[in-house]
Amino acid sequence: MNWFIIFITSSVGKKLVMAFTGLCFVLFIIVHLFGNLTIFLGKESFLSYVEDLHRSHKYLIPLAEVFLLIFGLLHIVFGLVLYIQNLKARPISYNLRKNAGGRTVGSGTMPYTGLFLLIFISLHLVRFRFVEKITQNDFTILINTFNNLGYVIFYILAMVALGLHLSHGIWSSFQTFGVNHPKYNGLIEKGGILLSILFAVGFASIPIYIFTKLS
């Protein structure tokens, strides 16, 4: 077998794939959040941002989308394989199992928040990406979506899941890459949690803002 296939399908290799693709998503999320927050500057700023993004990065955007799709599929498939292998590693579960102090809400719910985020991202893409944009624009789609309280609640819940997923995911990715050093551990752990909170609050603020102010 090819050495690279052996490498990435090994126990640690699968974790490396999860960590690498996960960190790429974090980079995407940073860009996505900054872009979305232009809604707070008003309708014109938001629409001109959307237009600029797609006009001035004509090739970059489709390329990024292809990579996001491939990395997304890898993250899902490897995550599923890890989940199933880990379940099989303990066929009979404990009658009583307690947290010994290492596990966090984020780390203990990774597969579930991940699944929820998959559902969210699918619906999110159907709502905002794979939709006709001739009779409506990104702004009107946004307003129509978040006039609906159901959508607002769903988006807020999804962002809570995102925050939880990343509260473990960011730190965990660094650990998987072997970045564990007394000089940086505090920064990585606290920075990861801070970023997770910022992402969750930042994204969740948009539906709340639209529902309360712009509808």
Place this chain on the structure above:
Amino acid sequence: MNGTINLTLKVWRQPGPGQKGKFEIYQAKDINIHMSFLEMLDVVNEELILSGKDPIAFDHDCREGICGMCGAVVNGKAHGPKKGTTLCQLHMRHFRDGDTIVIEPFRSKAFPIIRDLVVDRSAFDEIIIAGGYISVNTGSAPDANSIPVPPQNAELAMDAAACIGCGACVAQCPNGSAMLFVASKVSHLALLPQGRPEAAKRVLSMTGRMKELGFGNCGNERECEAVCPKQISISHIARLNREFLKAGLFSRET
């Protein structure tokens, strides 16, 4: 502090490998609080034997926390509620009169139950056979300090070498992974010049063997270091990960 306590034990009983097991309830009466957990089980077993019943089978040897033979999941935690101790070093003063204690064997696909609380941990030996050693010619002892070892590295290597192979890390890991055990050995040898020549081969073959034996994958949940009786840090897992990246991408080993 003197005194005795009465306890209710809920113990996993299983007559043999692959057989159906179930929880049995036992009363442990007048238990001296200075007893170790295993001594408490000894008392219960004596009563069981006197009443013509099968004693609870559990592993033990040195009973001073250094051999790695004992261990069970007590009230949901491997080696019980106290940090940094093996089950034999857990004393009954950490329990209260009237407590119910749930005692289960270490549960992992790679650790089949032999009987009651006794599990077969020879999977750990298999992992060691895969590379947890250095190849040297035997002969007279080498001169002291003929190979320079920085004291910080010697200390770190010793921290990893403190692993007694009890298996608590596997038992507590939500994923049933043996990463802390494997990392202890990989890290211990990777930190020392004697271990460097075989470092790449070692990390790949030991982690590969771990997977083959049915252990799970590390999820960085940190539960292992929380129950490790030798309090081995997951920074050793990070070192294993670095060794793995180096070996997988830049060495000639596969």
